[in-house]
């Protein structure tokens with residue numbers, strides 16, 4: 673896993689400096705947690721535990737990546753003339769507003785169908801919810817679906833807007 677240089681950005685404001693400290697300390701905490709999960713997965717004799725910890729590791733790797741990208745983007749924005757930040761600016765105005773709204777509405781419909789389907793599946797698995805991992809896994813997908821809906825709503829709310 674790559675590490676970002678921990679030197680605060682040059683010419684940063686107080687707010688940027690505080691945020692930088694917060695982000696980089698979070699990157700370190702996430703890395704420590706990831707190592708702990710990895711050790712737990714390696715040490716256990718339980719395949720079920722190993723499987724679930726594997727899912728957590730996937731999430732933590734993603735969190736680590738996003739925190740790194742947040743810190744790198746903060747650096748790019750604080751140090752003027754550094755080019756494009758890895759996390760793009762809010763340039764939704766570059767896309768046709770009508771088109772974005774059509775796409776997000778369509779995707780929101782699919783996500784809502786997916787949510788209803790997962791709810792049904794969860795009910796179907798009720799009898800085995802404490803004897804298999806299946807129910808808890810479907811529950812995680814329900815949480816993912818909530819996340820997808822939140823992201824799409826964000827895009828919809830900001831369609832056509834320019835914020836930089």
Ligand SMILES: [Fe+2]
Nearest residue numbers: 702731732735
């Ligand atoms: Fe995390």
Ligand SMILES: [Fe+2]
Nearest residue numbers: 783786817820
């Ligand atoms: Fe989804």
